[in-house]
Amino acid sequence: MASKKILKIKNLKSKRKIVCLTAYSRPISKILNNYCDIILVGDSVATAFYGMKNTKSIDLTTMINHGISTKIPKAKSLLVFDMPFNTYRNIREAKKNVKKVIRKVACDAVKIESNGKNFKIIRELVKSGVQVMGHIGYTPQYKNKFKPVGLNTKDEESLIKEAKKIENAGAFSIVLECISSKVAKKITNTINIPTIGIGSSVFCDGQILVTDDIIGLSGFYPKFIKKYLNLEKKLNKIIKKFKNDVRNKRFPAKKNTY
Numbered sequence: 001m002a003s004k005k006i007l008k009i010k011n012l013k014s015k016r017k018i019v020c021l022t023a024y025s026r027p028i029s030k031i032l033n034n035y036c037d038i039i040l041v042g043d044s045v046a047t048a049f050y051g052m053k054n055t056k057s058i059d060l061t062t063m064i065n066h067g068i069s070t071k072i073p074k075a076k077s078l079l080v081f082d083m084p085f086n087t088y089r090n091i092r093e094a095k096k097n098v099k100k101v102i103r104k105v106a107c108d109a110v111k112i113e114s115n116g117k118n119f120k121i122i123r124e125l126v127k128s129g130v131q132v133m134g135h136i137g138y139t140p141q142y143k144n145k146f147k148p149v150g151l152n153t154k155d156e157e158s159l160i161k162e163a164k165k166i167e168n169a170g171a172f173s174i175v176l177e178c179i180s181s182k183v184a185k186k187i188t189n190t191i192n193i194p195t196i197g198i199g200s201s202v203f204c205d206g207q208i209l210v211t212d213d214i215i216g217l218s219g220f221y222p223k224f225i226k227k228y229l230n231l232e233k234k235l236n237k238i239i240k241k242f243k244n245d246v247r248n249k250r251f252p253a254k255k256n257t258y
């Protein structure tokens with residue numbers, strides 16, 4: 001049965017926008033928990049945190065460790081864990097790995113990227129009592145080159161079909177990544193579960209971004225990102241100050257010394 005938190009997210013569709021961000025550790029999730037409906041332990045940790053070439057390289061153990069760090073007891077936000085690449089290639093593998101994730105992280109749900117074929121895996125996970133968030137459009141685990149989608153009729157039809165199949169499989173929401181405004185709007189109006197957009201226009205039921213991108217720490221800033229802070233610049237300034245303090249013996253001062 002769906003938890004109160006899942007029902008709350010589903011009920012928000014067309015009532016108010018759903019606010020979502022990623023977190024990979026406790027200090028960030030503690031802050032997000034004050035403002036976000038959903039916190040995603042995203043596999044974007046691979047690129048944003050570890051500097052890997054793409055999200056395919058992150059393994060399940062590393063993701064689980066970030067999940068454990070991100071989990072706050074009695075959190076208000078719904079915690080979603082992003083299943084990494086090659087951890088849900090068939091029903092048996094998906095069930096085994098999702099069970100492990102839920103046991104170790106105690107997250108509320110998992111996210112599965114769609115490859116246009118894995119609807120049955122979502123259905124089986126849901127049947128076994130797991131809450132699943134779908135993910136369609138530009139799906140980094142299955143696409144090699146970044147490209148917005150939904151710009152032609154063929155794309156449009158297949159994306160709408162894919163979203164419906166994911167809804168029918170029992171997912172409680174779907175991430176729409178880099179899908180044209182027109183198609184994102186159509187999908188949002190066609191299905192009954194919330195759509196969470198990333199680069200997919202204001203017509204989605206909610207929005208998600210990678211926190212490291214919006215605070216200016218990831219070095220990745222395509223046009224769908226709004227950079228709210230340039231933390232890299234700020235850190236450079238204060239670390240330079242620290243360097244000068246140490247070199248000029250201004251730190252540690254008497255008050256920092258026993």
Ligand code: KIV
Nearest residue numbers: 022042043044175210
């Ligand atoms: O890994 C991630 O951060 C994601 C979001 C961008 C949706 O999948």
